Amino acid sequence: MSTTHAPAHPAPLAQHAPAHDADGTTRRRVLELVATEGPVTAGELAAELGLTSAAVRRHLALLEDDGKVTVHDAGPASGQARRGRPARRYVVSAGGQSELAGGYSELAAQTLRYLRDAVGPEAVAAFAAQRYAAVVRRYSPELTATDPQERAAQLAELLSDDGYAASVRPVVGPLVPTVQLCQGHCPVQHVAQEFTELCEAEARAFSELLGTHVQRLATIAGGAHACVTNVPLTQTTTQTQYPSPAGRTRGTQEGSR
Structure with missing residues (x-):
């Protein structure tokens, strides 16, 4: 058997x-x-x-x-010298950014190239402005905090939900209390490397959402490891001037009214 x-x-x-x-x-x-x-x-x-x-x-x-x-x-952290091999x-x-972004970057870039070549660069700027105007409309009802730092934290949470790996980090030492809004991932990085209009429109959107001027210090599209935006924690009467989609400058001069 x-x-x-x-x-x-x-x-x-x-x-x-x-x-x-x-x-x-x-x-x-x-x-x-x-x-x-x-x-x-x-x-x-x-x-x-x-x-x-x-x-x-x-x-x-x-x-x-x-x-x-x-x-x-980045050298010794916080200016402190350490013995031995640093971590x-x-x-x-x-x-890594490419893996996190998925496989649609080149298709998006091709679409914007076609739009630029067929209509003109102003069409790309108008598209970027429209894209981030929609972000402002979507985010605005969720930003309920009146404290500037809490409002920035709410914005970071919304950005993280959309895949930007965002966080708010305090800045030590400036005369004006400041935080940095950091985005560790940019889903449109490879497109923004060619079309900086996307970064410019995003900065304008942050300014509008936070109710204060912002200063973009670094971008992933520009070669940094994160997009870093300086956000002052005091209310200002003058908004930072940004290029408009049509190439003109715009800003809110509330203090002169």
């Missing part, structure tokens, strides 16, 4: 697959957190994720090998 033996290999393979999927999910979460919190250390990520520093460093090493994160060199702080690279 013959005896039938079950294959030895299928069960172990089935057991390994979920672990592989979990690794991919964790690595994606690490990438998203680097976008939100960066520059950030492995230890800080580990505390946020509830993992060991060694596990996080393994994910970071793989992401670095894939060109999705890179080490940020490596990570930010998302251009490759």
Whole structure:
């Protein structure tokens, strides 16, 4: 009588697959957190994720090998000299931004190129203005805080919900109390590299939503690891002048009325 033996290999393979999927999910979460919190250390990520520093460093090493994160060199933190080797702080690279953005950037860029070539650059500026006017209409009812810092935090939360990995960080030392609105991810980064009208329209939208002037310090499209916007915490009587979609300047001179 013959005896039938079950294959030895299928069960172990089935057991390994979920672990592989979990690794991919964790690595994606690490990438998203680097976008939100960066520059950030492995230890800080580990505390946020509830993992060991060694596990996080393994994910970071793989992401670095894939060109999705890179080490940020900003010198000693807070002006304090430290003995020994400083902790490596990570930010998302251009490759990581591409992964977070998905595969539609080139299609969007082609569409705007066609619009520019067929109608003119003013059509691109008008499109950007219309896009962010819609953002203002959508966000405005959700910004209920009257305190400037709380209002900026509400805006950051709305931006994060839309995939911008935004946060508000206090600025130490300026004469005027200030916070920085940081966006660790830009879904339109590769399009904005060619069409800066998108960044300009976004800054105008932030100014309108926050009820004060803002100053854009850096953009991902310009090569920085995050979009950084300075937001003063005092009410001003003069809005910053921005180029309008038609190339003219506009601003609110409330103090002169």
